[in-house]
Amino acid sequence: MSRSDALVDADWVEAHLADPGVVLAEVDEDTSAYDKGHIRNAVKIDWKEDLQDPVRRDFVDKTGFEALLSARGISNDDTVVLYGGNNNWFAAYAFWYFKLYGHDKVKLLDGGRKKWELESRELVEDVTPRPRRSYVASEPDTSIRAFRDEVVAAIGKRNLVDVRSPDEFSGKLLAPAHLPQESAQRPGHIPTAKNVPWAKAANDDGTFRSDGDLRALYADEAGLDFGKDTIAYCRIGERSAHTWFVLHELLGQQNVKNYDGSWTEYGSLVGVPIELGAAG
Amino acid sequence: MSDGCGAPAGGGAQAALAGIDIDRQAVVQGTVIHNGSAVSTGYARLLNDGGDFVAEVPLGAEGEFTFFAAPGTWTVRVLAPGGVSVDRVVSAGYGRIVKVDVVI
Numbered sequence: 547m548s549r550s551d552a553l554v555d556a557d558w559v560e561a562h563l564a565d566p567g568v569v570l571a572e573v574d575e576d577t578s579a580y581d582k583g584h585i586r587n588a589v590k591i592d593w594k595e596d597l598q599d600p601v602r603r604d605f606v607d608k609t610g611f612e613a614l615l616s617a618r619g620i621s622n623d624d625t626v627v628l629y630g631g632n633n634n635w636f637a638a639y640a641f642w643y644f645k646l647y648g649h650d651k652v653k654l655l656d657g658g659r660k661k662w663e664l665e666s667r668e669l670v671e672d673v674t675p676r677p678r679r680s681y682v683a684s685e686p687d688t689s690i691r692a693f694r695d696e697v698v699a700a701i702g703k704r705n706l707v708d709v710r711s712p713d714e715f716s717g718k719l720l721a722p723a724h725l726p727q728e729s730a731q732r733p734g735h736i737p738t739a740k741n742v743p744w745a746k747a748a749n750d751d752g753t754f755r756s757d758g759d760l761r762a763l764y765a766d767e768a769g770l771d772f773g774k775d776t777i778a779y780c781r782i783g784e785r786s787a788h789t790w791f792v793l794h795e796l797l798g799q800q801n802v803k804n805y806d807g808s809w810t811e812y813g814s815l816v817g818v819p820i821e822l823g824a825a826g
Numbered sequence: 827m828s829d830g831c832g833a834p835a836g837g838g839a840q841a842a843l844a845g846i847d848i849d850r851q852a853v854v855q856g857t858v859i860h861n862g863s864a865v866s867t868g869y870a871r872l873l874n875d876g877g878d879f880v881a882e883v884p885l886g887a888e889g890e891f892t893f894f895a896a897p898g899t900w901t902v903r904v905l906a907p908g909g910v911s912v913d914r915v916v917s918a919g920y921g922r923i924v925k926v927d928v929v930i
Contacts, residue, residue: 579884631884660884663867666907711880713896723872723881723893745879750871750905 549757552641552795553656554627556667562627563587569620569676572659573597573630573640575784583669585629585662589618589676593636593784597643603811611647611683619676622649629655629662632784633745633752639787641795642804646691648684654791657752664751690794692777692803694811697736698818705776706739707768709789710809714781715741716824721781731813734820736779741825742768744785747792760792772799779805779812842892843923852918854893856926858904864889865930868906875899904928 562568563586570588572580580590591597596614599606606614620626626644630637637654644652655662663669692700700706713719717733735741746763747755754760764770776793778786783806790804805812812818839855854872858865870891871882875898883891885906893902895918904912914926 576884633882660869660905663884664869664905664907666867711874712876712878713874713880718896719880721894723895724883725881725894743878750903750911 548798549754549796552653552791553754554653555656556662556665559585559627559629559655560667567624568627569618569624570627570629570655571618571620571640573628573636574659575630575632575636579631579659581671583671586668586670586672587674588629589620590673591618591628591640593639597640603807605643605646605686608647608683608685611643612681615649615681615683616679619679620681621679622682623651625651625653627653627655629658631659633660633748633788634658635744635784635788638791639784639806642690642787642790646687648687656754660752690790690803692779692805694805694807694815696803697777697779697805697807697812698815700775700777701736701819702738703774705770705774706736707764707770707776707778707786707789708735708739708741709744709778709780709786710735710741711743711745712741712824714809715739715743717822731810732820734813734822735809736812737819737821739779739821740768740770742770742789744780744788747789754792754796757796760797764793764797775801775803777803777805779808781809782806783808839886839888839890839892842886842890846894848923849921852895852897852920853923854895854900854902854916854918854926855923856891856902856914856928858885858889858891858906858928858930860906860930865906868904868910870928871903871905873901873903875901877901902926902928904930906930 572584572588573591577592628637715735778789780786793799794802868885872880872893897919902914
């Protein structure tokens with residue numbers, strides 16, 4: 547993959563608003579954002595209601611994903627362009643999720659909803675219904691998803707990238723600062739993890755930095771060995787999906803997994819090692 | 827509920843704190859104003875004392891924003907259409923709501 551395969555800009559989206567083979571989908575943490583205004587013809591994906599199993603802590607299964615995309619009027623042949631708030635955190639999570647279920651024709655709108663709004667581009671409240679489709683998903687591709695035992699076994703052996711803010715990494719904060727600091731799990735980070743906050747990969751307007759800047763950030767500044775497998779994590783797996791997107795899709799690293807259990811799982815496990823304090 | 831500057835929080839700002847135990851939080855809250863009116867299209871981001879990104883929220887309908895920080899010094903950066911980027915430095919502490927109103 548490369549930047550041109552995985553990213554589109556706002557001008558491209560405006561030129562394809564009426565393209566029948568292109569489906570825009572807004573994915574947000576604040577799911578009321580879509581209702582207040584969205585890009586014309588975009589469908590809404592609620593990252594919690596639509597993408598999470600209602601009982602277990604896990605994804606919706608293959609059947610559930612097929613039902614979701616069919617109901618949103620998305621077919622296997624459509625190019626899906628994802629965008630959202632929070633600098634595309636949840637859109638990147640959905641991108642990773644679409645890839646996991648085998649939808650290759652998926653792209654992110656660079657800068658997401660924020661850049662679109664800051665450029666005063668059109669947002670509408672009207673919802674344009676799409677006819678129902680019959681979507682068929684592939685079996686989940688777990689080569690891009692890490693689970694807890696694999697993460698524990700990776701300590702000191704593979705690249706572990708903690709993409710949370712330095713204050714969450716050190717244990718000063720338990721969650722991003724737009725959320726109340728309430729949690730039962732222990733603060734800190736996985737031993738040997740390098741702290742490369744997701745925000746270092748993005749400009750203030752939410753767009754991704756250049757490939758050269760990104761390569762320098764991970765390889766030179768953070769000292770990531772691109773010859774090793776890499777696992778990225780954050781708190782619940784959405785910001786690390788943003789970093790997975792950078793490493794796997796923009797920089798073309800094939801051996802990268804997102805650990806969506808992330809700190810809310812790891813920081814609650816009994817008996818696993820935890821480190822406190824700032825990055826060395 | 828304490829209030830760092832004595833100004834009452836607006837409706838959206840109050841709603842952000844509903845059910846929250848303020849004694850356990852270090853709240854940074856404010857409103858963005860332009861020409862006397864609330865700015866509802868824009869973003870507030872919180873940076874730590876090293877300049878690193880910590881959090882970002884879209885402005886509310888009344889131009890309001892709320893962060894749950896930790897004791898210490900933080901920078902609030904407001905982004906708005908037209909290339910506006912304005913920084914304000916604040917000092918937060920548990921049990922306090924620090925108010926930072928930003929005129930752009």
